[in-house]
Amino acid sequence: MTSNAQQCEPSTSGIPASLKPGATTDLNELPTSSKSKFPRLARPVPMMRPEYDVVVIGSGYGGGVAASRMARAGKSVAVLEIGKEKWPGEYPSSLKEALSELHVSGNSKNLDSSRWKDVAVGKPTGLYNLVLGEGQNAFVGKGLGGTSLLNANVFLEADKRTLALGSWPSELRTDVDGLDECELLFLLFPRAEADVTGLPSDYSRAKHMLQPSPYPEDYPPLKKLSVLEKQANALGNGKNFYRVPQTTFFKTEVNNAGVQMHASTGSGQDSTGVNDGSKNSVLMNYLPDAWNWGAEIFCECEARYVKRDHSGKGYIVYYAWHGDGREHFQDSFYSELMWVRARELCFLGAGTLGTTEILLRSHAHGLKTSPMVGKHLSGNGDVLSFGYNTDEIVNGIGREDPSASDPPGPTITGVIDNRGPETSPNVLDGYVIEEGAVPAVLAELLQTMLEALPGKQHPKQYGVQERLRHVLSDTETRFLGPYATGSSVNRTQTYLIMSHDSNEGILTLNGKDDAPHLEFLGVGRTEHVKVLNEVLEKATSAVGGTFINSPFYAAFNQQVEITVHALGGAIMSSDGTGADGATNHIGQVFTGGGDSRGVHEGLVCVDGSVIPTALGVNPLATITALAERSVHLIAQQKGWEIDLATKNGKLDLFGPPAHSFPMTTDMVTINTSINSPTREGIHFTEIMDGHIYIGDDIDDFIVAENAAKASSSAARFYLSVDALDVNV
Structure with a gap:
């Protein structure tokens, strides 16, 4: 278990040790396993660093664009995706398999017309x-690549x-x-002003x-x-x-x-x-490109809300990890969250409904937003x-x-x-x-x-x-x-x-x-x-x-349509103020309503949630183009150069990426253990409640416990343990 798994409020001082000189190894030097039938771009969640330059929530068209372009700008990037990583050959081909992948949520008045209830x-x-x-x-x-x-x-x-x-x-x-x-x-x-290469x-x-x-x-x-x-x-x-x-x-x-x-x-x-491997989804283009340029991808991570860092610089993304059986602890799963810090930018690309939900919950947790968040959704x-x-x-x-x-x-x-x-x-x-x-x-x-x-x-x-x-x-x-x-x-x-x-x-x-x-x-x-x-x-x-x-x-016993192209919820304002939209023309989130033009400069929506009207046509082209526009304008504002000229060549998705950031010794050990075909391990999650005595002057455990109870010194641990080698 790495330090990233801690459940306390994160420290915001300085650059993390994982990105500092000393005791590091380049990812290209690490052993990788080629025995898997399918590539795996995503890393195990215990290998997530405490902070990155950029955190991207979601991995559809907008999230893929942001991850790719920020990685090509030389930034350390983390991608959080709620779904799993599945490649062609792994998608359901029978009704039984499909039903096991079906999640139904929302409001069930359609099923029981007498009352509303959540499903x-x-x-x-x-x-x-x-x-x-x-x-x-x-x-x-939901999956690595989103609805694409x-x-x-x-x-x-x-x-x-x-x-x-x-x-x-x-x-x-x-x-x-x-x-x-x-x-x-x-x-x-339009082309960015700095773009003189004819791109x-x-x-x-x-x-x-x-x-x-x-x-x-x-x-x-x-x-x-x-x-x-x-x-x-x-x-x-x-x-x-x-x-x-x-x-x-x-x-x-x-x-x-x-x-x-x-x-x-x-x-x-x-x-x-x-x-059949013919679908050029985001899994096949923007995401492998981001991975090859050093982005670190994590699946089964459900972003819940975002808060401004207490230092005033960056954002803290709170997420629930659907791994190691953590979701079985329902009373704690969504209340005791994990976190990762975005030092400079957090891109919201969780899809129209996902991004809007995150912004609504972020507002409930203190983030200042426009009251237009959650409004003007369209089914296209x-x-x-x-x-x-x-x-x-x-x-x-x-x-x-x-x-x-x-x-x-x-x-x-x-x-x-x-x-x-x-x-x-x-x-x-x-x-x-x-x-x-x-x-x-x-x-x-x-x-x-x-x-x-x-x-x-x-x-x-x-x-x-x-x-x-x-x-x-x-x-x-x-x-x-x-x-x-x-x-x-x-x-x-x-x-x-x-x-x-x-x-x-x-x-x-x-x-x-x-x-x-x-x-x-x-x-x-x-x-x-x-x-x-x-x-x-x-x-x-x-x-x-x-x-x-x-x-x-x-x-559902009534005339109900279905949309596969939900849009809006964090729409771009037509007049540049929070009175008319949730984001500005770049996708930056407004800090209030009324005539306010103030924005969270580092919090940017890059998916269908920003589109202010039905398009009357399939939206993927417009979503992707708007995301490209937003990311390039953000980079231009910050003076960052996105390297679009360098080509990848044919990628070996079973091998290491061409670019990576140094890893700590602990991360190297975890990676080596994960990729070793001979080791056997166990994974489990447990919650431990009790009291803890602060001090070393009492030797008797019962006396120490009673003293802790008397001083109301309680402790609670929500731990996921990955024992990667039980033979050590």
Whole structure:
């Protein structure tokens, strides 16, 4: 057990011994194990230092950007991620495996309409996290790489009309009339003044790392993509149909971070984790880059709140470690926390809900913030619906081992982009329709689930012949399974819409047990949602299918949508004050409301929580670009140079990184023991309560204990013990 595991208030004096000269060893000199089947970028938590220059909370797009860029600036960086580290080949491929990774939390009035109550089912470190809310639910991923592990990889920029809305800060907002996309992006994400090397702007930096490309024309044709194109033509939107750029590799090659990627098999498993090594998630680019430049990554560390250091310099991040069985001590787990100090910067990249929750809890623990924290959340106008049992073979069910000639394809490959002024004169009426793929773990359940839903809209032509075909397809599914060629499930098109909602969501903390409470008001602008449903109904009818709305209707007994793109909660202020937002245009957290322009200069939000409005499209490109912008502006303010010119080359993720910081002798011993294949150890956690006598003048233990009790000298230890070698 290292000194970092202490539970007392941290000392803030000077530089830690682990970064001072003397008794140190370079990480490159340490033995590493190559026997693991999968890489492990994360370190054991006992190897965490007491302080770093920079602490990054979360490891999704924003957190990955911050970690990579700060490490390339030569700063010591710690990354804290609540989830576990899982690589392609480790993601669930069966319903049983998937259920073991499911965590459900939030407000359960949707399950029991008579009253509200908090729900917590499953492990908080699970890969799949369903957050139940009032009016709308949210799905997020937890793991090293964040939700990028489970999203559909679509890299589409927000349209210029959305970015010109009054909700955006004046530093980002501009008159975009007559500008093409390249001019717009340059205005919104300009090169830093110090950047004279011709390096790309922030959107281009994001593209460089994420490397989006559309599904290739010379790849096997995809049935679900062809059906979507047919539906686009039926809607009169054929010119708005195209193949989406996505962060999926279609060739086996090394990516721009130096990580070996593999060509996509088109499994359609993106939403549960792609095991073929083609998904260019943050785990495959920004995080390995950060690791190679010396960032130290720690998983199963749940950041709870942040406080200003008592010295006035830096921040203390308090976290709960889900390791060594500590979570079994429920009464103490969230009250007796571990800590790490950020000497200069703390980046919040825990995702929209995670970052907002941390800021709310930080405020409760004394951090001065704007009252706008927790306000103006958006579900990005997300709508999930189905065109069930169409006349077309859709092949929209994921397969772990798909046919090379007839794969489902990546989860999303096409879009009907109705954001333009010709289709949607009012920018807030703009939307995109994308086709989807249901993951294999849900294949056997899909027919039962969809047929149980109320409010089905059958096709306009639904005579005897059409009814007979539908019955036969249903029967084929029941007897031959969902993958049978003519089964109703194999004929089902999945719709994913992103649009503009009312941005009226609120996240608060339950004062009694500190649990977050999510409430969406005016969720999707009801009349607009009706229009979208009519469009989907028309598209479904065009291919002879039955339109089925949100699957959460049946599950929660009311019309409840789900978002996979929650935004807001720590929004950037449009006028630069804490009265209108929680952060400034860089993402720095305001120190108050009203006309206050004061900020915590070292506390910066870099994820979807800062986005002040629905984007009407998949948000990963905008989140990543804004994070690149924020990090580079912060570095510019501090006079730090981020080395973007040096390339990694091909990375050996089983070996040591190219850059590292010196380690103490204790850290060397721990690392050597962990990587030794011959040693056997034990891990356990225990809480010891009692009294302690201060002094050495009493020899008898009973007398000493009584004296300690009389003086109220109590002691309590919440200890995790890692005995790495029981044979010593």
